[in-house]
Amino acid sequence: MKAIFNSRLIEIDSQVLNTKNRAFCYGDGLFETIVTGPHRINLTDFHLERLTRACKVLDLDSPQFSNQNLREMTSQLADINQLNGDTRARLQIWREDGGLYSPQLSSYSFLLQVAETTTPAFGQGGSIGISTSSKTSHNAISFAKTMSALPYVLAGIEMRQKKLDEIILLDDQGNLSETHSSNLFWIEANEIFTPSLQSGCVEGVMRRLILETLKVNEVMYKPERLTLADSVFSSNASGIRYFTSFENKRYLNPKEKLRKVLKLLQHL
Known part of the structure; x- marks a missing residue:
């Protein structure tokens, strides 16, 4: 299975995190779970608005995603992984390494994973x-x-x-x-x-x-x-x-x- 890590394709089980990762050490990160597909309403804009507000509160750089390119990445992963029907995408954002409880940076990394979902609406x-x-x-x-x-x-x-x-x-x-x-x-x-x-x-x-x-x-x-x-x-x-x-x-x-x-x- 493929995922997207910082805009590049990786294997889903690849080691992308190190022991200094701030999400691992401090929970210093955010996520959105986005369910879309042919039988679902698209609420990606709502997700991105909430994510942007949360990044501001955490003094993280504003997410460089639009509704369109996030949908394109999700669709790309669905095609590559041969997924059909409705999908459940998980977008995770975490602060780059540096600092202890008080962080040193506002930049972030992101990971996007997509899976099929059969959960009824x-x-x-x-x-x-x-x-x-x-x-x-x-x-x-x-x-x-x-x-x-x-x-x-x-x-x-x-x-x-x-x-x-x-x-x-x-x-x-x-x-x-x-x-x-x-x-x-x-x-x-x-x-x-x-x-x-x-x-x-x-x-x-x-x-x-x-x-x-x-x-x-x-x-x-x-x-x-x-x-x-x-x-x-x-x-x-x-x-x-x-x-x-x-x-x-x-x-x-x-x-x-x-x-x-x-x-x-x-x-x-």
Whole structure:
């Protein structure tokens, strides 16, 4: 399998990182997961806008990518690797070596990998619960996808141990924030709600599409609010998943309420 490292083709298992790499040593980097294809809406612009904002916060050089050339690189890798259908591209950016906690440079390296994806744009997610092992916290970079992901790893371990299908992280004040891999939404009395970015949740690109397409209330609520919900769902670059249960509460499929968004996602 081929990947693109700093604009040149490499084998996916090539050794491109050294022991001084700042992503390896400090988590000093960012990433975007971009799902595109013949049956998906293209949100590359949203990804690039978020990446550019995050680079500014981290004092990294602005990404030298456009929607067009990123799509061209993704298409090139899909062709070379003989991938068909929808693809899942992972773009990683990390600061060049130099310095300890205080970096010396603003320049970066990048790696682009592409794989096939068969994840449906809309599907059932099963049961959810609340994480007690991890919290989110709002800060200058919490809106972005960073390479410092241990809170989500801990939540993922807890999810597996509790035999849940998804797990929700609360912020440090006990408010609903996000799941370990997605943004959180719920429907209550025909109104849609999602945690505010002040909870420390990632500003997801699919979250942005939903907020721009539907009327959504951004709130700071405790997890007990989910017991009043009719439906609960999550969103990430791969699409939307709805959940069937939380503790003893059973939920409905929100498909009808989300039809306007699903038409964009699936060209229905």
